[in-house]
Amino acid sequence: MTNGANFNDIQRRMDGAVAAFKSDLASLRTGRASANLLDPITVSAYGTTMPIAQVATVSVPEPRMISVSVWDKQMVGAVDRAIRESNLGFNPIMDGTTLRIPLPELNEQRRKELVKKAHEYAENARVAARHVRRDGMDHLKKAEKDGDISEDDHRKQSERVQKMTDDTISTIDSLLAGKEAEIMHV
Structure with missing residues (x-):
């Protein structure tokens, strides 16, 4: 051998x-919010596509809320668009450079x-x-x-x-x- x-x-x-x-x-949603839910999302930024974690900080302030703090305020629209088009069923709410994503009941x-x-x-x-x-x-x-x-x-x-x-x-x-x-x- x-x-x-x-x-x-x-x-x-x-x-x-x-x-x-x-x-x-981990990227699949269950009853509770998780920062990993946004892992599969890519954003068109600076002439290339990159994971959302490379343009923003993703956190979970509440059990049914995800917060995305975009670092560059010019990228907020692109991040919002990427989340909406991700086919994950999320509807972000813009608040300056922060996007709040409420998670409805499944x-x-x-x-x-x-x-x-x-x-x-x-x-x-x-x-x-x-x-x-x-x-x-x-x-x-x-x-x-x-x-x-x-x-x-x-x-x-x-x-x-x-x-x-x-x-x-x-x-x-x-x-x-x-x-x-x-x-x-x-």
Whole structure:
């Protein structure tokens, strides 16, 4: 087993898929305000697009309110436009260089849309884990073909890569189930 799969790299990449999924889930709204809700929003600023966190400070002064303090007063309109066009259902109120975003109660339809979005994020994370598995399996096939590992080693290492993939996907599924319960909780 000298030249088999690099299991540390495979695990690191699968952990990266889970971390990206957790970040995506954090941006989904539940019953309470969170500064992470605005993470997916990008603003057209200074000739480029950048995350909202690079042009403003996002805070949560109250459980149902998000406050966005824009640093450059010329950017307030662009930030307001980006939030409105983000398709997150937010309607900011301008107050000088600060945008206040009240969060209304989630209705049943909006909760179902958020659950659907969470399922999309989960599927993207599963696909990323499967890509990592495919890369690992391709590496093993090549190593066996080149004579670096035996057929038995190839089978054992393939099973290990598959187990890592199964564990990653079950982690994604459990995170999804938790978020879905959190979103649907009234």
